[in-house]
Structures are given as C-alpha cells and as structure tokens.
Amino acid sequence: MTPAARVQAAIEILDQVQAGTVAERALTNWARKSRFAGSKDRAAIRDHVFDALRQRNSAGFLGGGSDGRALMLGVLRAKGETLEEVFSGAAYAPAALQAGEAIAPEGETPLDLPDWLIDPLQESLGAAFERTAEGMRHRAPIVLRVNLAKTSVTQAQHALEAEGILSAPMAMVETALEVMEGARRIKQSTAFLEGLVELQDGASQAMVAALPLRDGMKVLDYCAGGGGKSLAMAGRVPRATYFAHDADANRMQDIAPRSKRAGAKICLLNAPVEAAPFDLVLCDAPCSGSGTWRRTPDAKWRFTEEALRDLVAVQAEILDAAQALVKKGGALCYATCSFLRAENTDQIAAFMQRHPEFTLEWQRSYGFDDGGDGFFGAVLRRA
Numbered sequence: 001m002t003p004a005a006r007v008q009a010a011i012e013i014l015d016q017v018q019a020g021t022v023a024e025r026a027l028t029n030w031a032r033k034s035r036f037a038g039s040k041d042r043a044a045i046r047d048h049v050f051d052a053l054r055q056r057n058s059a060g061f062l063g064g065g066s067d068g069r070a071l072m073l074g075v076l077r078a079k080g081e082t083l084e085e086v087f088s089g090a091a092y093a094p095a096a097l098q099a100g101e102a103i104a105p106e107g108e109t110p111l112d113l114p115d116w117l118i119d120p121l122q123e124s125l126g127a128a129f130e131r132t133a134e135g136m137r138h139r140a141p142i143v144l145r146v147n148l149a150k151t152s153v154t155q156a157q158h159a160l161e162a163e164g165i166l167s168a169p170m171a172m173v174e175t176a177l178e179v180m181e182g183a184r185r186i187k188q189s190t191a192f193l194e195g196l197v198e199l200q201d202g203a204s205q206a207m208v209a210a211l212p213l214r215d216g217m218k219v220l221d222y223c224a225g226g227g228g229k230s231l232a233m234a235g236r237v238p239r240a241t242y243f244a245h246d247a248d249a250n251r252m253q254d255i256a257p258r259s260k261r262a263g264a265k266i267c268l269l270n271a272p273v274e275a276a277p278f279d280l281v282l283c284d285a286p287c288s289g290s291g292t293w294r295r296t297p298d299a300k301w302r303f304t305e306e307a308l309r310d311l312v313a314v315q316a317e318i319l320d321a322a323q324a325l326v327k328k329g330g331a332l333c334y335a336t337c338s339f340l341r342a343e344n345t346d347q348i349a350a351f352m353q354r355h356p357e358f359t360l361e362w363q364r365s366y367g368f369d370d371g372g373d374g375f376f377g378a379v380l381r382r383a
C-alpha cells in the first residue's frame with residue numbers, strides 16, 4: 001500500500017471508532033476484509049489510528065472536524081507533513097484537499113483530555129499535570145520483564161539480540177528492558193517462548209520489586225487476570241507459594257501457559273477463603289486505566305464520571321474482602337494503573353478509616369517521568 005492509501009484506511013477505521021466501535025475491533029474488521037494489506041501496512045495503519053485517538057481533540061481542532069478525515073488531517077498537520085501529497089485524490093488516496101482544509105486553523109489547541117477529567121487529573125498530578133497530559137499524546141515504550149528465575153538481564157538481552165530484538169535496560173527497575181527494535185518479533189522469539197522474558201510495563205515491575213516478598217511466604221494475587229503480577233512476583237521470589245484468584249475465572253485462562261513458560265507454579269483459586277490466611281494479598285484492582293491510556297487511547301474518551309464512581313466503590317469492596325484474607329502481621333497490597341487520586345491515595349485513606357487495624361507502610365505513584373506507565377502501589381500491614 002502507498003503511504004496515502006494507509007492514511008485512507010486509517011480514515012475509514014477512525015470513522016468506525018467515532019461511530020462507537022472499539023478501536024481494536026475496528027482494526028480487526030478492516031484487516032479481515034483487506035487481505036491485500038501486509039503486516040507492515042497493518043502496523044502503519046494501526047499507528048495512524050492510535051496517534052489520532054491519542055490526540056483526538058487537538059487533531060480534530062487542527063483538521064477542522066471530528067470524522068476520520070479531519071482527525072488524520074490534524075495528525076499529519078501537527079507532524080508538519082505536506083498534506084497535498086497525501087490528500088491528492090489519486091487512486092486509493094484520500095480525496096483531494098478542499099480549499100477550507102488547506103488552511104491551518106487559528107486559536108488555542110485544546111488539551112487531549114475529556115473536559116470533565118482535566119480538574120481531577122490536575123488535582124491528582126499537581127506539577128506533573130502538563131507533562132503527563134503531553135505524554136498521553138504519544139506512544140508508550142514497549143517493555144519486557146526479564147524472568148530472573150530463569151536467566152539474567154544480560155543473558156536475556158543476548159538471547160533477544162540473536163533474534164533481531166534490540167533492547168536497553170531501564171533505570172526504574174533492574175528487570176525492565178525497553179525494546180528499541182524488532183518488537184514485532186517478540187512473541188515468536190525463543191526468549192519469549194522459553195519464558196526468559198514477558199511483556200510487562202516497567203511501573204508494574206517496579207511496584208512488584210518493592211513488595212515485601214520473602215521465601216516461604218504464602219501469597220495471593222486477588223485480582224489476578226492474566227497473571228502478570230503473579231508471574232512477576234514468582235520471577236523475583238520463586239521460593240514462595242503463589243495463589244491466583246479473579247472474580248471472572250475466564251480471565252485467568254492464560255495463567256497456565258504463561259506460568260509453564262516461566263517455570264512458575266501458580267495455583268488457581270475460586271474461593272480464596274478456603275486457603276486463607278495469606279502472608280501477602282495483592283489487589284491489582286480494576287481501575288480507570290488512566291496510566292495506560294497511551295496504549296488504549298479510545299478508553300480515555302469512553303471513560304465517564306459515573307464509571308469512575310462505580311470503580312471507586314468496587315475497589316473499596318475488593319479491599320474490604322481481601323483484607324479478611326491477610327494473616328496477623330501480614331501485608332495487604334493495593335495497586336492500580338491509574339493517575340487518579342480517587343482510585344489511589346483517597347482509596348487508601350478511606351480504607352484506613354474503615355480498618356484501623358492496618359497501618360500504611362508505603363504508598364507511591366509512578367508517572368511517565370519514571371519511564372513507565374502511570375501506576376500506584378501501597379502496602380498496608382495488619383497489626
């Protein structure tokens with residue numbers, strides 16, 4: 001496909017997203033009916049679509065509208081591209097530029113955030129608000145976690161390099177490698193298939209590295225999902241016993257194949273109370289995901305105040321249920337991939353009011369300045 005044809009494909013996909021289709025689904029639908037497109041075309045189209053969604057407000061402003069065409073015009077205008085070359089009207093290219101489209105609009109470019117979220121994010125992020133809002137407009141790094149239970153960071157880097165995947169250690173945590181080249185080969189690589197590395201953002205890894213984990217502990221991952229945190233814990237401290245639970249057991253389907261690759265043992269539990277008490281219970285709670293909106297930018301625009309209120313209530317319920325599983329002297333850990341105070345420090349403060357038998361050991365927010373996604377972690381100790 002020509003560069004202009006890729007832009008035209010992105011325009012069509014963005015029209016679907018603007019009509020309410022989730023971005024991943026719209027991309028899959030397009031790929032199914034466009035067998036002529038190769039993997040490089042699909043990757044380039046995906047990048048266009050995600051760039052436009054990350055920058056939906058500013059791109060719409062710069063492109064003079066809110067449909068796919070206006071968004072792509074705005075994205076390319078912001079990049080300083082020669083619009084006439086793309087919007088040429090040639091075969092498979094977008095229709096030729098109209099007179100009104102050729103002139104850049106004047107005025108202040110809006111922030112790429114839903115209006116209602118600006119105040120809560122400003123209050124939550126303080127001085128880091130502007131940098132974070134800007135960061136959300138750009139792609140996130142692709143990060144691997146080295147499984148120290150199987151290999152060293154240097155060996156993992158060599159194994160990846162032998163398969164054309166170049167990486168660099170990240171300062172935020174010793175296990176994190178940022179992928180600089182060859183990201184599309186990761187899932188087929190021997191290093192990945194043999195469990196030397198997993199895909200996981202650096203902030204999640206840093207939070208796990210700070211948990212009070214020790215050999216011999218009995219550990220419960222209470223909101224385990226696909227097991228990312230259980231696997232990270234087992235990679236760090238293999239000689240503990242790991243249990244995983246999720247309200248939706250289907251979400252734990254990947255844990256068996258992933259733990260097999262990693263050489264970890266994780267026991268799935270439907271009713272964690274039957275194996276309680278635990279030395280450490282981690283609640284990696286369902287959240288807004290605002291710290292990861294660089295990766296799922298359409299979620300940023302779908303998120304509502306009502307959804308935030310509902311999530312905060314669910315998180316409190318999860319903490320209340322999980323605390324009962326922590327043994328005397330044990331640790332309750334809480335994490336979100338959110339920047340929002342309501343889901344993080346406010347949630348912990350409210351929990352401590354309800355449960356004075358817990359003391360706060362630490363709580364910490366991770367931001368883009370640290371090198372990874374937005375994330376929050378807290379550790380509370382039962383008296």
Ligand SMILES: C[S@@+](CC[C@H](N)C(=O)[O-])C[C@H]1O[C@@H](n2cnc3c(N)ncnc32)[C@H](O)[C@@H]1O
Pocket residue numbers: 222223224225226227228229230245246247248251284285286287314318
């Ligand atoms: C942020 S995700 C977990 C991601 C996972 N820890 C990982 O690292 O891959 C939150 C998970 O909490 C689960 N969940 C939601 N409500 C829950 C509840 N009341 N009890 C336990 N798990 C719950 C969801 O099904 C979802 O899988």
